[in-house]
Amino acid sequence: MRKKVIAGNWKMNKVSSEAAQFVDDVVGKVPDSDQVEAIVCAPFLYLSSLVEKTKGTKVQIAAQNMHFEDNGAYTGEVSPVMLKDIGVSHVVLGHSERREYFAETDETVNKKTHAAFNHGLTPIVCVGETLEQREANETMSHVGSQVEEALRGLSDEQVTNTIIAYEPIWAIGTGKTASSEDANEVCAHIRQVIKKVTSEDIAEKVVIQYGGSVKPSNVDELLAQSDIDGALVGGASLEAESFLQLVEAGIK
Secondary structure, eight states: OOOEEEEEEOOSOOOHHHHHHHHHHHTTTSOOOTTEEEEEEEOHHHHHHHHHHTTTSSEEEEESOOOSSSSSSOTTOOOHHHHHHHTOOEEEESOHHHHHHSOOOHHHHHHHHHHHHHTTOEEEEEEOOOHHHHHTTOHHHHHHHHHHHHHTTOOHHHHHTOEEEEOOGGGSSSSOOOOHHHHHHHHHHHHHHHHHHSOHHHHTTOOEEEOSSOOTTTHHHHHTSTTOOEEEESGGGSSHHHHHHHHHHTTO
């Protein structure tokens, strides 16, 4: 059985004291269960201190982005070498906001995915369609293409350890949520795409999250679906109590 992975994406929120208080409020309360993983995706500034605060706990710390090169003349960027050096475990790649505002492409997402594995980081690869694409019945082809491009050139073992986060762009931060059945339909399609590029055995092992206005009031229904293995959560992950409720839902 696939474990549930709940990742809270803080985006560009919180100052240092708020980040520290959140972790203080969460560590020790995350369920001690192998059925669920709890991940906090924090801004670069706080990663090092949060890694230190969560050592020996059930909370893991992720970066929200990284460059695909190990080092070089890339002003303002952070490399996988730097993230690994401070003990980060995961990295979010290809979030729709990165694609929309910062020219992220399928090609750069693939390069970053390879770089993550080269340095022992687990990638959380985001895919998803716009409202226009959904209304034009392009969801499956668009999301499928994003998944194929992200996984291109990876070994079977690397694909197995990739986390895919399906986030319909029209549901991010809007309060709109795809119905649990619609979300599961796309996640099941993603699994079929993985099966096509690898094998059924590997596809059945890959963790596929749903993201898009996930909150404690709807997380149970989403996680009850056959192909949804967790959630990548924005706004509802900013408060410790709400985040803990989401993580606890992973073991129901």
